[in-house]
Amino acid sequence: MKLPLVATLPADSVAAARAELIADVRAGLGHPGPKTLPPKYLYDDVGSALFEAISRLPEYGLTRADERILRSAAPHIVGRLELPVLVAELGSGSGRKTRWILQALARRQETTYFPIDISAAALAQCERELGRLPGVRWIGLERDYSSGVAEVVARRGRDQRVLVLFLGSTIGNFERTEADAFLRQLRRALAPGDALLLGTDLEKPIARLLPAYDDPGGSTAAFNRNLLVRMNRELGADFDPARFEHEVRWSAAERRIEIRLRATSAQRVRIPAADLEVTFAAGEALWTENSHKYAEHEAVEIARRTGFRCEGEWVDREWPFAESLLIAH
Numbered sequence: 001m002k003l004p005l006v007a008t009l010p011a012d013s014v015a016a017a018r019a020e021l022i023a024d025v026r027a028g029l030g031h032p033g034p035k036t037l038p039p040k041y042l043y044d045d046v047g048s049a050l051f052e053a054i055s056r057l058p059e060y061g062l063t064r065a066d067e068r069i070l071r072s073a074a075p076h077i078v079g080r081l082e083l084p085v086l087v088a089e090l091g092s093g094s095g096r097k098t099r100w101i102l103q104a105l106a107r108r109q110e111t112t113y114f115p116i117d118i119s120a121a122a123l124a125q126c127e128r129e130l131g132r133l134p135g136v137r138w139i140g141l142e143r144d145y146s147s148g149v150a151e152v153v154a155r156r157g158r159d160q161r162v163l164v165l166f167l168g169s170t171i172g173n174f175e176r177t178e179a180d181a182f183l184r185q186l187r188r189a190l191a192p193g194d195a196l197l198l199g200t201d202l203e204k205p206i207a208r209l210l211p212a213y214d215d216p217g218g219s220t221a222a223f224n225r226n227l228l229v230r231m232n233r234e235l236g237a238d239f240d241p242a243r244f245e246h247e248v249r250w251s252a253a254e255r256r257i258e259i260r261l262r263a264t265s266a267q268r269v270r271i272p273a274a275d276l277e278v279t280f281a282a283g284e285a286l287w288t289e290n291s292h293k294y295a296e297h298e299a300v301e302i303a304r305r306t307g308f309r310c311e312g313e314w315v316d317r318e319w320p321f322a323e324s325l326l327i328a329h
């Protein structure tokens with residue numbers, strides 16, 4: 001019998017995560033000026049489940065493109081790695097598309113896989129998908145990215161490399177300068193020869209992008225509004241999600257989709273746990289997410305700027321998307 005192997009968030013980290021949410025809510029909503037919250041708060045258990053639904057929408061081709069690349073290129077990607085490797089995945093979600101990489105690795109080595117996710121429900125789903133793959137030891141880490149990576153690196157054996165998976169264009173949530181800073185920090189946690197498989201969603205016609213983030217059935221709107229409902233659940237806030245509109249825009253200057261919640265009328269919201277009272281003018285927006293899009297070989301430059309070299313790039317043509325294999329030097 002196989003026991004579940006989830007290193008859950010220690011009790012002091014649960015308190016720390018709540019304190020961080022409260023601090024970010026105060027920083028993002030508690031001052032005059034544009035209101036904004038970090039996109040990571042979209043991914044509580046409910047938000048992670050809603051994103052799973054989004055990934056199956058016909059309008060949202062991103063996740064399927066990512067999986068097509070991994071399915072067809074996994075043996076080639078694995079062929080370019082120095083083995084043996086420990087595998088760490090940042091924000092694994094359900095982990096469905098990761099199967100292809102793990103199976104290709106398992107043919108070459110005994111593989112240990114550490115999915116790192118802040119959602120316990122996402123990890124449970126990941127364990128159902130990948131917890132029983134032959135030749136793969138599954139160890140879930142309910143952690144934020146940096147403490148998860150630190151833990152994996154600390155567990156490596158003398159001859160082992162680390163392969164970090166950062167798939168699905170999650171990096172697109174970061175501003176470009178923040179993305180560089182994040183990858184530089186990741187690079188510092190790694191050693192020369194370690195690898196990063198980085199997924200980036202590529203630029204494509206706006207007419208394809210907008211419906212991907214504003215689907216006719218309203219799944220993405222529900223995902224966005226869940227941020228308000230989450231504050232109601234966890235912070236005792238009294239947001240009325242029906243009085244906020246899901247808004248999606250393309251910024252040509254920043255090459256990104258921008259997602260906001262726009263107040264349809266003037267309103268006052270109480271957020272007791274943050275000791276805040278927030279007023280929204282009619283039409284005022286809360287900025288919840290950016291989704292940056294990349295040029296086809298942009299990962300080569302990103303790698304160069306952040307202490308990696310690009311060893312290979314695989315692109316899906318149906319929904320332009322790239323997987324780039326970066327090696328730390």
Ligand code: AVJ
Pocket residue numbers: 054062168169170171172173212213220223289290291292
């Ligand atoms: C998980 C960040 C890649 O930007 O496409 C999808 C998130 N938000 N629909 C994306 C998202 C709304 C998604 N990422």
